[in-house]
Amino acid sequence: MPSASLDEAREILRRTFGHAEFRGRQAEVIEEVLAGRSAMAVLPTGGGKSLCYQIPSLMRPGLGLVVSPLIALMTDQVAGLVQSGVAAARLDSNIEPWEKAQTWERIEAGELDMLYISPEGLMTSSVMDRLRRTPLALIAIDEAHCVSQWGHDFRPEYRMLGRLAEIFPDVPRLAVTATADARTRDDIRAELRLEDALEFVASFARPELALSAERKRGAGHKRVLELIEARPNRSGVVYAGSRDGVDKLAESLRAAGTHALAYHAGLDKNVRAERLETFLEAESAVMVATIAFGMGVDKPDVRFVIHADPPASIEAYWQEIGRAGRDGDPAEGITLYGAADMAWAYRRIDGREMDDTVKAVQRRKVGQFYAMMDGANCRAAAVRRYFGEEGVEPCGQCDLCLSPPESIDATQAAQKALSAVHRLGGRFGRGRLVEHLLGKTKEPSSFEAGLTTFGIGKEFSVNGWRDLLDQLLFDGLLKEDPNDGRPLIGLGDPEGVKAVYRGERRVGLRKAPEEHDPTTRSGKPRKRRETADIDPGDAALFEALRYWRAGEAKRQHVPPYVIFPDRTLIEVAQTKPGSLPRLAAVSGVGESKLARYGEAVIEVVKGFES
Ligand code: ADP
Numbered sequence: 001m002p003s004a005s006l007d008e009a010r011e012i013l014r015r016t017f018g019h020a021e022f023r024g025r026q027a028e029v030i031e032e033v034l035a036g037r038s039a040m041a042v043l044p045t046g047g048g049k050s051l052c053y054q055i056p057s058l059m060r061p062g063l064g065l066v067v068s069p070l071i072a073l074m075t076d077q078v079a080g081l082v083q084s085g086v087a088a089a090r091l092d093s094n095i096e097p098w099e100k101a102q103t104w105e106r107i108e109a110g111e112l113d114m115l116y117i118s119p120e121g122l123m124t125s126s127v128m129d130r131l132r133r134t135p136l137a138l139i140a141i142d143e144a145h146c147v148s149q150w151g152h153d154f155r156p157e158y159r160m161l162g163r164l165a166e167i168f169p170d171v172p173r174l175a176v177t178a179t180a181d182a183r184t185r186d187d188i189r190a191e192l193r194l195e196d197a198l199e200f201v202a203s204f205a206r207p208e209l210a211l212s213a214e215r216k217r218g219a220g221h222k223r224v225l226e227l228i229e230a231r232p233n234r235s236g237v238v239y240a241g242s243r244d245g246v247d248k249l250a251e252s253l254r255a256a257g258t259h260a261l262a263y264h265a266g267l268d269k270n271v272r273a274e275r276l277e278t279f280l281e282a283e284s285a286v287m288v289a290t291i292a293f294g295m296g297v298d299k300p301d302v303r304f305v306i307h308a309d310p311p312a313s314i315e316a317y318w319q320e321i322g323r324a325g326r327d328g329d330p331a332e333g334i335t336l337y338g339a340a341d342m343a344w345a346y347r348r349i350d351g352r353e354m355d356d357t358v359k360a361v362q363r364r365k366v367g368q369f370y371a372m373m374d375g376a377n378c379r380a381a382a383v384r385r386y387f388g389e390e391g392v393e394p395c396g397q398c399d400l401c402l403s404p405p406e407s408i409d410a411t412q413a414a415q416k417a418l419s420a421v422h423r424l425g426g427r428f429g430r431g432r433l434v435e436h437l438l439g440k441t442k443e444p445s446s447f448e449a450g451l452t453t454f455g456i457g458k459e460f461s462v463n464g465w466r467d468l469l470d471q472l473l474f475d476g477l478l479k480e481d482p483n484d485g486r487p488l489i490g491l492g493d494p495e496g497v498k499a500v501y502r503g504e505r506r507v508g509l510r511k512a513p514e515e516h517d518p519t520t521r522s523g524k525p526r527k528r529r530e531t532a533d534i535d536p537g538d539a540a541l542f543e544a545l546r547y548w549r550a551g552e553a554k555r556q557h558v559p560p561y562v563i564f565p566d567r568t569l570i571e572v573a574q575t576k577p578g579s580l581p582r583l584a585a586v587s588g589v590g591e592s593k594l595a596r597y598g599e600a601v602i603e604v605v606k607g608f609e610s
């Protein structure tokens with residue numbers, strides 16, 4: 001009976017994981033898998049995807065197999081499961097041979113509940129042979145969008161996973177992902193042979209996330225520093241576009257006195273592991289990283305994500321920004337972007353070895369992303385609509401909701417700019433173009449000085465023209481050729497350009513705020529919500545609990561949140577449980593953690609009362 005087993009699932013949710021109720025669509029997904037049927041679940045980051053396969057793995061006979069693309073992701077999940085008393089292990093290239101042998105012994109003895117493995121590790125013949133002889137509870141495919149060419153993070157090795165359908169016809173398979181638009185979802189089903197599986201798509205709303213974005217202006221490092229300094233005592237991730245960019249940015253942030261760490265694939269493995277550990281265990285640190293740091297970032301108390309360089313799709317944006325606030329407490333996603341970034345994104349796609357159709361898909365994703373960045377309406381709503389949600393309301397907390405940009409009609413100025421670009425034959429970059437419009441070119445050639453567009457743009461300042469040129473780039477009316485770092489500006493979409501010339505298409509220009517608070521786009525200080533709603537009276541106990549947790553984490557060499565998330569410590573500080581049964585009622589305290597840490601936590605609470 002499905003409802004009876006769902007009761008049992010809830011029991012495990014409480015006992016093992018210490019949560020009172022299922023969230024969002026977890027219960028439905030779990031019920032489907034418990035019935036032995038395959039399914040696909042699209043739940044936003046932080047939505048609790050992992051419980052959807054962890055709980056059925058514990059309930060169904062056999063081993064729960066989890067395919068995951070990243071070692072860091074597996075390490076974290078396995079550490080968390082072991083803390084909760086689940087027999088979990090992982091097989092990846094970092095595991096020593098003796099440990100592998102031990103894991104296989106446990107599997108063969110039927111002692112292991114869950115095994116995490118990479119797709120390429122799984123699909124080797126030796127692993128396959130052994131697993132064929134092992135009863136399996138289910139196969140979960142994490143980050144399932146990696147299988148699709150229509151997704152933003154295609155990984156060819158995921159393609160092999162389609163064969164699991166034939167090899168294990170009786171084992172339910174669960175594909176989970178946080179980011180997949182409708183087309184990608186269809187493709188995942190086709191590739192993974194999940195045609196008949198039910199699809200569970202949750203809302204993409206992330207009410208704890210306040211989004212904002214701003215066009216880059218001049219010195220990027222300085223702006224990133226301002227943003228970080230305005231957010232003291234918090235942990236954050238800063239994404240930069242290249243290894244070199246990461247190193248330089250981290251260095252200049254450190255020089256300015258912030259606790260910044262650099263992380264990218266070019267660093268030595270041990271250095272990387274060490275920095276990751278420092279970041280995970282720190283209460284406040286800033287990880288400056290390329291997206292190589294990507295999916296492994298499972299730190300729940302990341303309070304902000306800053307894109308020093310923007311991603312190239314809404315999927316990537318949502319996934320990266322989504323790494324802030326996984327614990328459900330208020331967090332921020334801030335993106336710096338520019339027309340040059342857009343031009344580079346197009347150029348990178350053109351340079352890749354891919355089908356033209358895939359290139360076209362990716363180019364469209366770039367265009368949609370920048371339209372959202374530079375748009376005038378709620379960002380969160382734009383993202384949710386992009387993922388196919390209907391009836392979406394404005395979020396009320398993104399920069400565009402808080403201060404809708406005023407726009408002025410700039411059609412005439414746009415005509416001047418387009419015609420200057422036309423006359424100059426696309427041979428100039430932005431700076432020279434602005435000088436031309438203002439008539440300020442140093443020693444202009446007689447050809448240039450003779451053009452009717454020379455000096456016709458006195459109505460705007462240099463910055464005004466730069467803004468307008470950016471806008472025309474984002475609108476596709478101009479287009480930038482990166483030209484190896486010395487970008488040239490040419491005319492874009494011919495139909496659009498014609499329509500502007502004829503006055504059939506209006507161009508609105510966002511008015512730049514005059515007085516500018518450096519930490520917000522609107523210029524008005526953002527109303528800051530505190531990390532957690534904790535009473536000043538309970539704050540000291542909360543700090544004491546954090547102190548205890550830090551010691552425990554250090555001793556065991558695990559990140560603090562693996563012991564208890566902030567949420568749980570806050571609840572302890574508020575309710576001050578004086579006995580084990582009372583502590584057990586706190587969300588996040590399961591049986592195993594109660595046994596391990598119960599006495600110690602109560603000790604801290606009591607120490608505080610006296
Ligand atoms: P993701 O979907 O991003 O993989 P996770 O599975 O890591 O999310 O879960 C995110 C956080 O939410 C974790 O700290 C987890 O313990 C918590 N969580 C998951 N399900 C529940 C629930 N039903 N009630 C309370 N907390 C939950």
Ligand code: ZN
Pocket residue numbers: 377378379380381394395396397398399400401402
């Ligand atoms: Zn909004």
